[in-house]
Amino acid sequence: MKHTISVLVENQAGVLARIAGLFARRGFNIDSLAVGVTDDERVSRITIVADGSDYTLEQIEKQLNKLIDVIKVKTLQSDSVVSRELVLIKVGCTSKQRAEIMSIVEIANGKISDISQNTMTIELSDSKDNLKNYEELLRPYGIKEIVRTGTIALQKGDATVKV
């Protein structure tokens, strides 16, 4: 089962290595990991999507909490979060196909970030499932390259994960 975990950490050298090492040596599986600084520049927020049973999730939370640099750990409930992943997809296209692709991008609320004679680079931000859908729609044109950020997530409504 997939779990989305928000982790607030001290923004210090080596913190990411400690967390990555913890997941590796305890055999926890990471689906994605995204990290960036928060509104307080001394604090970074790491969003981890991990796979595992409830027992594994409990261990992940407890082991993360043992790291001195970890300030707060919260598993976000999947039905009450806004979660997004950003992908850049470079597809091959001829001038005739451009309109078709643009209509898909429009439906997906995406952007054309770059265009050349033979390619278009499309920027999409959405939930993981929707992105998968759009990726399949674009596949017939020939995906040359794809890069994704990993999921980031916030709780809906008033709920926050704060120091």
Add this chain to the structure above:
Amino acid sequence: MTVAKAMTQALKAEGITTVFGYPGAAICPFYDELLNTDIKHILVRHEVNGGHAASGYARMTGKPAVAIATSGPGALNLITAIATAYMDSIPMVLITGQVNTEQIGRDVFQEADITGSAEPFVKHSYLLKNPADTARVFKEAFYIAGSGRRGPVLIDIPFDVQRAEIDFEYPESVDIRSYRPSSLGNGQQIKRAVSALSAAERPLICAGGGLFTGNGAQLMREFSQLTDIPVVSTMMGLGAMYTDSPNYFGMLGMHGCKSANYAVNHCDVLVLLGARVGDRAISAMQQRGGLTVIHIDIDPAEIGKNLAVNIPIVGDITLVLGQLIEAVKRQMSHSQWIAELDAQRGDNPIVPAARGYINPKQFMQILDRALPDNSVVVADVGQNQIWAASNITFHGGRFLTSGGMGTMGYSVPAAIGAKAAAPDREVVAVCGDGSFQMQMMELATAVQHGINIKVVVMRNNCLGMVRELQERGYDNRLTAVSLDGSPSFTAIAGAYGIDSMTADSPESAAEAVDRMIKSPKPFLIEVSVEGSEKTIL
């Protein structure tokens, strides 16, 4: 002042009077400043033993002890000691030299990423790059190592940082927003625990090593007396309960005794006190219906990790035991359950060994009878550890061993550390001929610094525990377990100027033990054990 001087001032502010270490170029500025203090430096003969010695020291004082090494290989040699301390929750602060800041990452001479290498085995670590952080880092390191679930903390300090000039003022207090170890147990859970215990017909306490690190052994004995709950012990918890107590039923687990394992398998409420339910202990503790588990530990991550728990209590073991005693109030009685357990007590029959040998259990019993109550026995790893654990009795004494990691070569350096911390107590290292040869260079350390440890080498000319495993699990196909070629250990002792004796019969064992305990200097006994002796019957 220089950072090097500040480091020594920080140690003094933390009350450190003795450190263990091995110098090298990258840590020389610190060593130079150490000369200007009255801190005693004990030079070991291998860095790993500096770490183990600090472990032995810390286990006696209950406070973080310090080991020092230089950069690269010196620091790397510490890792096994760090991991050993981490597994057994021993408070230590490790100080390592590092190459110059601007050279880090260039693979210069004696450079190793020690904070990275040691990461899985430290409670926390620092690469001290900013000289101005020195005071804060030392204050935090000692605080983290010595609070919550104890553990090793590493401070890695580049050469140029040690020579930098700073304004130094040691902080009085420390506040780490992301580290606030819990203290009191949750009141609701305490109530639940007491009601479960009140309803229990066959309650049992399992005493773990946390009773020593958390200083709760005395309160545990009071709790057991008040509630009349029998006690079994993990190997790490040996000595917390007095062996002669009518409520004590011995060590549980794979190498434990019948009465302890019977108790674990027949209790209805099990109270785990500072025990992490390691796999060697848990083999006796299969999950079964109708069992209520109350787990008391300072580390929430241990609760529910290896055994499903009904009533979790996170907190300082001394405070939680205080809360429990307060909540129980009335004297309980479980005489029927204790009578049932009494019937399971087996005597430990000694089969006399062949001529020229002594039964190892018999030797341990002779040693045990001769040792003063407050003695410290430091067991190594292997058959010697099991023979010692099963035959040494306790009434105020201590049993130190590498319980979690099972690190061979622990006993002699840890005994040196323990003796340095408690010079008035008898400290005996018990090891095998395999483990002794991993650490015998440390006899020099004991001689050089006048540390009067006693060493017992159980000689059976093989790696006995592995041999037992091969006999049982590999159809008696013995491989790589013969120790032919080993020297005479009394001759080795003699070469270091240490008195020694061979014990190859009950009579010579009694005489050797008597001489050893009367000796005001280090002493070694080489015990002649038959190769066929076992730990599991």
